[in-house]
Amino acid sequence: DGGITQSPKYLFRKEGQNVTLSCEQNLNHDAMYWYRQDPGQGLRLIYYSQIVNDFQKGDIAEGYSVSREKKESFPLTVTSAQKNPTAFYLCASSPVLAEYNEQFFGPGTRLTVL
């Protein structure tokens, strides 16, 4: 999985609780991304960051928040405002934020809301 780790692999949450998904990379990449994957759907971009202390909303940012305090870390918080949070969450990184750069993906976290 290319030097990107995500934890935990499985996560269970009760309705109304916030939960934070971890993503760490040791590739010295500037850009990092969070995607959501639902069965039978293509990956959808939640948030992305091109540099420390900077991040941008993707296509489905509502109910999610992120931080980028360190280059190697890009945690995602799924808040209680996210109406349908059960999904497979993938973190990715690339050398820089550019259309031609390959994105390397982590192993994913499967979040289930009980």
Place this chain on the structure above:
Amino acid sequence: KNQVEQSPQSLIILEGKNCTLQCNYTVSPFSNLRWYKQDTGRGPVSLTIMTFSENTKSNGRYTATLDADTKQSSLHITASQLSDSASYICVVSARGSQGNLIFGKGTKLSVKP
């Protein structure tokens, strides 16, 4: 609207056989097209990346083709193995998109012994 369509949705083949997966896109202006392999419950892994000027790229038993005029791509798998069972995702990047990718829904390939 920028879209990536893949066919078939799923495919079952016997070990040792060849297969071809299709991808049509409407992304404009086009920058590059990627094929990823995603094992169940894992993150996608890149197989190939092709720009406008490339019409064929190989990675072992995987060969991707690109026709930028018709906006079509294919992924050909030769002499399939059980380990090829996975979802194959076509991904297109638009010029100036700053890394925002448009993902297809994938083709789920099952290779049977």
